[in-house]
Amino acid sequence: xxxxxxxxxxxxxxPRTAVIWTVLRAELDRRAGERLSVLDVGGGTGGFAVxxxxxxHQVTVVDASPDALAALTRRAAEAGVADRVRATQGDADxxxxxxxxxxxxxxxxxxxxxxxxxxxxxxxxxxxxLRPGGxxxxxxxxxxxxxxxxxxxxxxxxxxxxxxxPQGTAGxxxxxxxxxxxxxAGALLTAAGLVVEEIHGVRVLADLLPAAVADGQxxxxxxxxxxxxxxxxxxxxxxxxxxxxxRPA
Ligand SMILES: C[S@@+](CC[C@H](N)C(=O)[O-])C[C@H]1O[C@@H](n2cnc3c(N)ncnc32)[C@H](O)[C@@H]1O
Numbered sequence: 165x166x167x168x169x170x171x172x173x174x175x176x177x178x179p180r181t182a183v184i185w186t187v188l189r190a191e192l193d194r195r196a197g198e199r200l201s202v203l204d205v206g207g208g209t210g211g212f213a214v215x216x217x218x219x220x221h222q223v224t225v226v227d228a229s230p231d232a233l234a235a236l237t238r239r240a241a242e243a244g245v246a247d248r249v250r251a252t253q254g255d256a257d258x259x260x261x262x263x264x265x266x267x268x269x270x271x272x273x274x275x276x277x278x279x280x281x282x283x284x285x286x287x288x289x290x291x292x293x294l295r296p297g298g299x300x301x302x303x304x305x306x307x308x309x310x311x312x313x314x315x316x317x318x319x320x321x322x323x324x325x326x327x328x329x330p331q332g333t334a335g336x337x338x339x340x341x342x343x344x345x346x347x348x349a350g351a352l353l354t355a356a357g358l359v360v361e362e363i364h365g366v367r368v369l370a371d372l373l374p375a376a377v378a379d380g381q382x383x384x385x386x387x388x389x390x391x392x393x394x395x396x397x398x399x400x401x402x403x404x405x406x407x408x409x410x411r412p413a
Pocket of ligand 1: 205206207208209211212226227228229232254255256257273274275276279280281
């Protein structure tokens with residue numbers, strides 16, 4: 165059953181997603197009663213797209229992977245929201261040619277800017293896709309956590325390389341092309357004409373804790389993640405940074 169604006173809470177509470185949903189819910193609440201047009205770039209199998217469609221919104225997912233889009237289509241059908249989810253195969257690097265300008269209310273771009281050829285045209289296209297007053301939810305990989313993670317795992321050479329590399333990568337075997345700090349990610353969105361309203365850390369602690377602690381005390385971990393997400397210096401040690409930005413009205 166569609167609940168326009170609302171997103172069912174129990175399905176969205178994990179250390180990877182809780183903080184993001186808290187921010188998105190505030191925007192959905194602000195626009196309660198409206199059927200929003202949502203674009204999810206690199207939306208994959210629909211972890212965000214399907215709950216947003218279940219909440220009554222119209223979601224287009226652009227993703228490069230046909231397999232991910234097939235899984236998205238199945239998931240949307242199983243959730244009974246196939247009519248509100250459109251799957252489009254396409255490359256985020258060519259986003260400007262795939263989406264109508266000024267046509268969406270909310271754009272999501274989660275875990276994509278670190279893998280595209282060039283993030284600047286992508287963020288310009290995200291901003292251009294938004295109606296004036298529309299909002300962008302952008303999630304990027306963070307550099308500091310990657311340095312700490314390599315070091316804690318004993319990969320000290322990789323930690324040094326990652327800390328020194330201008331793009332924040334650890335060399336040829338790194339699966340990501342770049343990582344961000346809060347200032348760099350904020351500057352990227354600002355240069356695209358967006359106004360950054362909030363920055364949160366996602367997975368401040370979740371990846372650092374022993375599995376027994378994370379699995380044994382999931383509610384306490386979730387509370388701690390939410391408590392630390394906006395606080396410095398904890399925010400900037402998170403594995404990912406979530407930026408919520410708006411196209412000026
Ligand atoms: C790590 S997954 C994230 C999925 C989803 N955004 C989320 O946060 O749950 C990254 C997704 O981006 C897609 N992707 C990677 N590079 C892309 C590109 N250049 N253009 C469009 N999609 C891309 C992948 O196929 C994958 O579905």
